[in-house]
Amino acid sequence: MSDNNVAVRAVQPEEERAAAFGGLLNEVSLDFAARGENVALARSLVAALVANCREPVWDITVSMLEEIKVAVSEAVSNAIIHGYANAAKQNVRMHLWQYKYAFVICIIDEGVGIADVKCAMEPDFTTGAEHLGLGFAFMNSFMDEVLVDSAPGRGTRVTLIKRLAEPLRKV
């Protein structure tokens, strides 16, 4: 594997969520080395997709874009810092589905995992002096739903869901 291994690919639609969220419009996955510079790449990719979604045209505000960027940044940072303990030897996978009524973003690592997910999601939970324990707090406040699937040694999958209401304007 090269030092900074990045691959973007569009993959086949998944049927399950599509019905619940009004149909799948776009799908992208990104596989990247667990390195600090790729955190910006991950959140920028999501922001670019959200900002440019065309069908239908949602009223995507600057605040909403920023909020999604922060949530993605926190999830990817967690994967690198906690999941892989900053080792950068393995990859983080990000998957984004754009449905008619929601964006769903999955951030997946194959790192150490979390023993007590409920505890880790508490606002004050922290593993170090410089880590504020704000990561999950930001994810929870900025997204409509945050799902964490993890177990020790089995990696972590964080699913971020942003629901979209009825379109505010159409072109």
Add this chain to the structure above:
Amino acid sequence: MSFGFQVKNNTVVAAISGEVDMNIAGLWREALERQLDQSVARNLTFDFSRVSFIDSSGLGVVLGRYKRVISRGGRVRIIGANPQVYRILQMSGFGNLMDIEQAYAAGIAGGELR
């Protein structure tokens, strides 16, 4: 993304530009610590007028330096925060710890939002 320091009126002014996340947090923390070690200035001002993004990694660096400066009787301020950065700072409760000054609207229009 870059950062730098100026010392004036008993205050270290720490400016940083770009996106303040885990990629820059470690380097910036070390540089801030070195600057605070060297300087006799008591206060610390973060100039965020060129910061376009901050997450909890960046906030961690600010909070760590806040604790250090406050414990030595100094004062910490943040200036030039754009509306999004300002919101993140307020949501994190930093407004209860230090003065946070928003960027002027004219500055924002000419800079971040273009």
